[in-house]
Amino acid sequence: MNDLRSDFPILKNNPDLIYLDSACTTLKPRPVIDAAIEYYERYGACANRSSHRKGRETTEKIDQIRERVAGFVGGDSEGTLWTKNATEAINTVISGFDYSKKNKVITTNMEHHAVLLPLMRLRDRGKIKLEVVENSHPDSNLEEEIRKKIDKETALIVLNNANNTTGKRQKVDEIGKMAHEFGAKLCVDGAQGVPHFKCDLKKENIDFIAFSAHKMLGPTGVGALVCRKEDLSGLRPLVVGGGNVKKVELNKIEWAADQSRFEAGTQNYSGIFGFGAAIEYLTKIGIQKIEEHEKDLRKKMVNCIQNAGAQVYGDESSASALVSFNFKGAKPHEVALMLDQQGIALRSGFFCAQIALEAIGAKEGAVRASAYLYNDQEDIKKFGEKLEKIGKLYS
Amino acid sequence: MSIFSAKYRPLAKKGFECVFKTLTLKPCDTGLDDQIKSEIVGKLLKYSPALAKIINKQFALLSWIFVLLTIGSLAYSGLGIYNFYLYGNCEGPNATGACILNDITGDYGRFSEPKDLIAPTTLDGIAVGDPNAEIKIVEFGCFTCPYTKKAEPTIQQLIREYNDSIYYVFKPFPLPNHNGSFDAARAVLCADEQNKSWELRTEIFRHQEICSTDGVLAIKNLAKNAGINMSNFNRCYDQNKTDAALSRYIQQGKDSHVYATPTFFINNKTIVGPKTVEQFKCVINENQNLFEQIGCSLGQWWGK
Numbered sequence: 001m002n003d004l005r006s007d008f009p010i011l012k013n014n015p016d017l018i019y020l021d022s023a024c025t026t027l028k029p030r031p032v033i034d035a036a037i038e039y040y041e042r043y044g045a046c047a048n049r050s051s052h053r054k055g056r057e058t059t060e061k062i063d064q065i066r067e068r069v070a071g072f073v074g075g076d077s078e079g080t081l082w083t084k085n086a087t088e089a090i091n092t093v094i095s096g097f098d099y100s101k102k103n104k105v106i107t108t109n110m111e112h113h114a115v116l117l118p119l120m121r122l123r124d125r126g127k128i129k130l131e132v133v134e135n136s137h138p139d140s141n142l143e144e145e146i147r148k149k150i151d152k153e154t155a156l157i158v159l160n161n162a163n164n165t166t167g168k169r170q171k172v173d174e175i176g177k178m179a180h181e182f183g184a185k186l187c188v189d190g191a192q193g194v195p196h197f198k199c200d201l202k203k204e205n206i207d208f209i210a211f212s213a214h215k216m217l218g219p220t221g222v223g224a225l226v227c228r229k230e231d232l233s234g235l236r237p238l239v240v241g242g243g244n245v246k247k248v249e250l251n252k253i254e255w256a257a258d259q260s261r262f263e264a265g266t267q268n269y270s271g272i273f274g275f276g277a278a279i280e281y282l283t284k285i286g287i288q289k290i291e292e293h294e295k296d297l298r299k300k301m302v303n304c305i306q307n308a309g310a311q312v313y314g315d316e317s318s319a320s321a322l323v324s325f326n327f328k329g330a331k332p333h334e335v336a337l338m339l340d341q342q343g344i345a346l347r348s349g350f351f352c353a354q355i356a357l358e359a360i361g362a363k364e365g366a367v368r369a370s371a372y373l374y375n376d377q378e379d380i381k382k383f384g385e386k387l388e389k390i391g392k393l394y395s
Numbered sequence: 396m397s398i399f400s401a402k403y404r405p406l407a408k409k410g411f412e413c414v415f416k417t418l419t420l421k422p423c424d425t426g427l428d429d430q431i432k433s434e435i436v437g438k439l440l441k442y443s444p445a446l447a448k449i450i451n452k453q454f455a456l457l458s459w460i461f462v463l464l465t466i467g468s469l470a471y472s473g474l475g476i477y478n479f480y481l482y483g484n485c486e487g488p489n490a491t492g493a494c495i496l497n498d499i500t501g502d503y504g505r506f507s508e509p510k511d512l513i514a515p516t517t518l519d520g521i522a523v524g525d526p527n528a529e530i531k532i533v534e535f536g537c538f539t540c541p542y543t544k545k546a547e548p549t550i551q552q553l554i555r556e557y558n559d560s561i562y563y564v565f566k567p568f569p570l571p572n573h574n575g576s577f578d579a580a581r582a583v584l585c586a587d588e589q590n591k592s593w594e595l596r597t598e599i600f601r602h603q604e605i606c607s608t609d610g611v612l613a614i615k616n617l618a619k620n621a622g623i624n625m626s627n628f629n630r631c632y633d634q635n636k637t638d639a640a641l642s643r644y645i646q647q648g649k650d651s652h653v654y655a656t657p658t659f660f661i662n663n664k665t666i667v668g669p670k671t672v673e674q675f676k677c678v679i680n681e682n683q684n685l686f687e688q689i690g691c692s693l694g695q696w697w698g699k
Contacts (some may be wrong), residue, residue, distance in 0.1 A: 333426060334433045341437025389440050393451045 004285075008374050009033065018379045020346040023164050023192060023322050023370035025214045028274070035277035036219050039270040046266060048243065058269060065276030072279050073190070073209055074200035075226035081259040082224060082267050086191040087114035088238065089210030089225035090158070092262060093187045094118040096235035097156055102183075103128045104153040106146055108135035109359050110163045113352040115189050119158065129153070135170075136359035138315035143174050154184040161193035165356045165366070166314025167298070167322030169193070176205025185231065191215055195282070195372075196320050197291045207231055213271065218278035222271030225262075232259060239264045290373050294321040297371045297380055304384025305369070308391035313360045321371035324351075324362065327394045332365045335390055339367075342386040346370070417462055428458060494540035494570055494656045509667055511652045514660045520564040520644065521583065521592045523554060528562040530679055535568040535648045536657040538579035539607045543657045544600045546669035553675055565596075567641060568648040568656055574607040575614070577641070582614045584637035585628050586621065594621040 005011050007029040011019070019027055045054035047062040063077065070080040083089040094105075095118055105128045107119055116132075123130040133145040146157065157179050162169045176186040187208040193199055194209070195216035201209055208231065212223040237244060237255075241264035247254040255261045282290065298321040305312050310325040327335060336348035349365045350357050357365055369383065398407045406427070413423040432454045439447035450457065475485035515533055518526065534550065536543035554563055567583065569576035579599050586595035598617040599606055605613045611632075618628050631637065651660070659666040664678045 331429055334429050334436075337430060337433030338437035338440065341434060342440065386440075389444055392444060393436065393440075393448050 004029075004374050005376075007031070007281075011374065016343045018344045018375075018382055020344060020369040020371055020375065020379070020383060022372035022375075023167075023215070023351070023368060024347050025220065026195070026217050026372050027374060028219065028278075029217055029281055031281055032217055032219065032274045032277045036270045036274035039273040043269070043273075047269060048260060061276075062267075062269065062272055065272055065279075068276055068279050069224050070226050072283070073194060073211070073226050074202050074204075075209070076229060078229040078258065079227045079232055080224055081232070081262045082222060082272060083210070083262075084221060084268075085214070085223040086189060086210045086212040087223075089208075089223050090114050090187065090189055091118050092225055092235065092238045093208045093210070093227075094122065094156070094158060095238055097185075098234050098236070099128055099155055102153045102155045104131065104151070105129070105156045105158065106131045106133060106149050106154060107158045108133050108142065108145075110135045110165065110168070110356045111158070111160060111353065112164055112189060112191070112356075113354070114191075115158050115160070116355060128155075134359075135159075136356065138168075142170060143178070146175055147178060150178060150182050150184065152182055154179070154182050156185050156187060158187045158189070160189040160191070161199060162190075162196060162320050162322075163353070163356065164192045164322070164351050165324055165353050165362075165368070166360060167192075167320035167324075167370075168315050169197070169320065172206060173204040176207070179207075180205060192320065192322070196287075196294055198287050201226055201228075213275040213278060216278055217281055219268075219271040219274035222268045222275050224275075232262070235262070237262045237264065241265050285373065293373060294371065296377070297321040297375055298323065300377060300380045301369055301371065301383070304380060304387060307384065308387040309395060310367075310387070310391060313362060313366060321375070322368065323370075324357075324360075324366040324368045326362060326364075326366050327391060329394045330390075332362075332367045335367045338390050338393075339383075339386060342389075344383050344386055414462065414465070417458075418466075428454075494537060494542050494573065508654075509665050511654070512658065512660070512665045512667075513651050514663060514665075515566070515647050515651050517647065518562070518564050520566040521587050521596075522562065522564045523593070524562040525559050526562050528560050530557060530561045531564070531660075531662055532561060533564045533566060533660040534657050535566050535644075535651070535653045537568055537570045537573055537576050538583060538596070538599045539573040539576040539603055540570060540656045541603070542655075542669050544603050546657045546659075547600050549669065549672050549675060552672050553679075556672075557679075566644040566647060568645060568653060568658075569641075570656060575610050578611050578614055579606050580641055580644075581632060581635070581637050582618060582628075584640055585631035586618060586623055588631055589623055589627060591621055591623045595623065597621075 008027045009030060010027050011017060039058075043054060043058045043061060045052065045058045047055070047059040049055060066080050066082075067077040070077045081092075083092060091114070094115075105119055105122075107115055107130070109132050119128065119130050122128045131149045133142065133149055134140060135142045135145065142159070150157070157175060159170065159172070159175070161172050172186065172188055179186040185207040186205065188199075188206045188210070190199055190209045190211040192215070194211040199206075199209060208225060208227040210223065210225050212218075214220040214222075244256055244261050244264050245253055246256050301321060301323045302312055305323055305325045308327075310327045313324045313326075326332060332348035336346055339346060346367060346369045348367045351368055357363075371380065398404055409425040409427040413425050413427045416423045432451070436447045436451045436454075439450060478485050518531065518533065520533070532550075532553070534546075536546070550563065554561060567580035569580045583592050583595050583599065586592045595618055598621045599614065602613065602617055606617070615625070615629075615632075619625055651658075655667050657667075657669065659675075661675070661678050666675065666678060
């Protein structure tokens with residue numbers, strides 16, 4: 001993996017930078033940047049609209065990328081739609097779901113605001129009955145907790161397959177199976193899962209999976225929702241406009257039958273081109289290899305953080321190279337800013353998951369170090385050295 | 396200045412909010428204090444972890460010291476502005492300096508450095524001594540300027556010491572921002588018609604504050620004390636007989652690019668503000684040996 005660093009222009013331009021904020025957004029390799037530019041330099045047209053040659057070429061390319069993105073998570077291109085990011089994809093499911101027959105939704109207290117806020121808003125409007133199950137303890141058995149709450153009234157289960165606060169991974173196949181037994185659907189927030197380990201829509205009994213390109217080496221402003229084609233028909237589009245309809249009269253709308261029903265307006269073609277290149281890049285390396293690399297990094301990260309005297313949150317056996325921690329007596333932002341002065345970029349605060357952070361005991365937030373495939377053991381060693389110095393300030 | 400920059404405006408906003416909260420004894424929750432502390436401590440960590448630790452622990456105390464220094468400097472700046480408005484100089488009436496002219500205080504200040512000054516071409520004015528004397532000192536002064544008053548004993552001593560070898564000319568140059576300055580100038584010019592200008596000038600400088608506050612009434616009382624024939628004086632003063640002369644002197648000051656009072660032209664050299672007798676002598680005595688020249692240079696530097 002070491003030679004990958006040269007693919008990332010930002011690391012070339014900032015040789016002293018140790019980037020440990022990949023859970024927020026990842027760095028972009030040259031092929032992704034080139035692909036995003038390629039759209040403007042060689043294509044430049046609208047997809048699925050214009051019949052001229054450039055329009056057709058753009059449509060073909062976007063369709064190819066859709067297939068590639070769908071395939072990355074074991075889905076089909078007919079059930080894959082472009083969104084702005086994972087948040088929009090999750091909102092598309094939560095807000096567009098049909099709750100007319102049953103309206104119970106189950107989620108966990110370890111979710112990102114992208115999951116909790118749209119659910120809480122629907123609950124407050126009286127549209128759904130929301131059950132939030134406990135999943136913050138390292139020994140929590142989510143499957144059991146959900147089993148206690150699930151019933152025939154359950155319409156939807158929404159949860160992540162890797163959370164953004166402790167890095168804990170969640171096996172979802174049994175939960176998906178359980179959901180289907182009760183006639184419910186499983187929507188997975190895959191923003192922190194899809195970039196890091198193999199996810200498979202069909203094998204893991206997932207009905208909807210949402211993820212962002214920018215957390216997996218792709219450009220910002222583009223994400224995807226992948227599901228089965230038939231599950232799309234049960235969803236109402238979040239935003240409507242150009243490209244959504246087959247036919248429209250003043251007193252009648254005939255919606256498009258395929259995923260274009262959800263893709264209102266001109267899409268982020270350049271971003272989609274970059275997304276495609278990112279998937280290709282990850283596929284070439286192999287997601288299994290990335291997963292193993294991250295396991296090694298995490299192990300060293302946890303050691304370094306504990307040696308510096310900080311408290312690590314969550315289950316140490318979690319596999320993602322994402323660790324949240326705090327020094328006693330130190331504000332998380334202080335630690336992050338001091339590390340920034342030492343050339344280490346990481347995040348502090350609540351990571352858009354305040355309920356999760358509070359549940360794990362980080363009432364004032366935490367510092368989060370998250371590595372990815374471009375980080376190596378040397379990065380983590382340097383991070384550990386700098387952190388140790390900071391730890392001494394509070395000893 | 397950061398409020399004028401889109402980049403730094405949020406920082407300025409946080410800063411103002413933080414200062415306001417600190418002054419009202421509320422905790423600063425903008426995060427700016429943490430940001431500043433962390434950046435300082437983070438930088439120091441590279442060079443001196445021990446010092447970084449002390450600053451990290453005592454940052455609140457250091458912040459308070461800086462807040463108090465800020466308040467102090469703001470108050471001092473306010474005092475400077477007040478002094479500038481009142482006396483034309485930020486340092487106030489008792490400081491060594493000069494009454495500065497500028498666009499705030501009047502129309503005729505366009506220059507600000509001694510190199511801009513041009514010696515007047517005429518020697519008319521309120522004069523003392525032999526017009527053929529070797530040393531000619533022309534002063535542009537304002538009777539209600541504290542610095543002109545401060546220079547007065549020096550001038551008197553120089554006239555006494557150099558006796559016939561100095562020709563001293565005073566050209567009234569009243570500053571618009573000094574109350575009573577025009578009244579006093581007119582009065583001294585009227586007194587000059589009775590050869591009593593020196594007496595009235597001495598009285599005015601002695602009671603300068605009353606002249607500024609009480610104006611014409613006080614000046615006329617001082618004229619009476621100076622032994623001036625009041626009926627002649629009143630005629631001259633009330634009929635504005637000296638206005639033309641005063642306007643001429645002011646114009647001469649403008650032509651000479653006078654920007655502060657007192658300004659002295661000693662032959663071809665200039666002095667701005669009240670200086671010591673020794674400093675004047677240094678300028679007067681052009682033919683000095685090296686030792687004296689060094690002494691004069693040091694003295695001028697020291698006197699600033």
